[in-house]
Amino acid sequence: MSNPLPFERPLASDRAASHWRLAMTDLVTDPAELLALLRLDASAKPASLAAQQDFPLRVPRPFVARMAPGDWSDPLLRQVWPAAEEETNHAGWVDDPLQEQAATLAPGILQKYPGRALLTAAPHCAIHCRYCFRRHFDYDGNSPGREAWEQSLNTLHQDPSIREAILSGGDPLANSDRQLAWLVRRLEAIPHLDTLRIHSRLPVVIPNRVTTALLELLQASRLRVVMVLHVNHAQELDADCNEAMARLGDAGLVLLNQSVLLADVNDSLEALEALSERLFTAGVLPYYLHLPDRVAGTAHFDVGEARGCELIAALRARLPGYLVPRLVREIPGQSSKTIIA
Ligand SMILES: *Cc1c(COP(=O)(O)O)cnc(C)c1O
Ligand code: SF4
16 A cells, blocks of 8 residues: 655644645545536446546546536546546557656656656545546555655755656645645755756645645745646636635746647647636646657547647747647657657
C-alpha cells in the first residue's frame, strides 16, 4: 500500500480546509449516480465495466455541477465517463508510453529533463481523467514512506544541477496542507533549488482546495512558486474557480495552464479560443496543449498531429501570442517536450 507524506506542525486554522476534505471523501464514483444527477439514461451508453475496473469513475461534485444535464456530448462528462471504447486495443497504444520507469532517480522522483526533477508527491487524484497518461502508473511503488522520502530528498540534495522541483502526482494538492508544509520545508532546505512548481487540477475541480493555510505556506516560501493548472474546456471554470485563481495570484504565484487536445472535448477553434480567453479572465496563461500520449485505452481521444497544427495556426490568427499555447508531444529520450507548433 502507498504511504502518505509525513506532515509538519499545524498551520493556521481554516474553515475551507474542512470543506475540501469533505469534497474529497464525497466524490461521485458510481456511474449510475452520475447519470441520475445529469438526468441521462444509462441504456443509451452504459458504463464499461472493464474500464471501470481498470480506472474507476471518480468525479468531485463541484465539477459535476458544471456539466450540462441531459447532454451525452458534454465536454466535461466525456473526460470522466468510463466508455466502452477504452476496451479496444490499438497497436502502439501501451501502458507506459513515456517510459517513466526508466526515468526514475529514486522512489517518487523522475528526471527526464536537465535542471528539473519531478516528484510524484501523491498516489491519487480528486478526479479520474480517462485520457490520463498515468492511469497505469505504479503509484504504490512510487509513494515512499517517511524514510524513503528522506532518501529521495537526499538524492536532490546531492545534485546541484537541479534548480526546480516539480510536484506532480497523482495530484500533489490531494495531500493535506500539513503534509505539503513538510515537503515544502524540506525542499526549501536544499540550497540549489530556487523554484517550486506544482502541477494540479484540484483548484479547478474543488476550488475550496485553495485554503488560507496553503496560500500562507506558498507565499512565505523562499522558493518562487509556479502553479500549472490543468483545464481542457472553458466550461470547467466557474465563479468559484475565478476566486480560487485570484487568491493564488494574489499570493504571488505564477499561474499557467496545460491542456490535452482531446477529440470531442476541445478539438475545435471555438473551444480552444474560448478556453484561452476564459483562462486569461481568471489570471492564468495557456502554457502547453499536449497531444495525448499513446496510453492503452485512450486512442479514441486522439485528434492527430495535423489537426492539432491546423488548430494552433487558426488560433494564432485570432488571439494575441500570449494566449496561444504551445502544441507539444512527449517523445521518450528527448531533453524536453517536443514543440510541434
Ligand atoms: C513535462 C515534464 C517536466 C516539465 O517540462 P517543462 O517543459 O519544463 O514544463 C519535467 N519533468 C518531467 C518528468 C516531465 O514529464
Ligand atoms: S488530474 Fe492529472 S494525473 Fe490525475 S487523472 Fe487527471 S490527468 Fe491524470
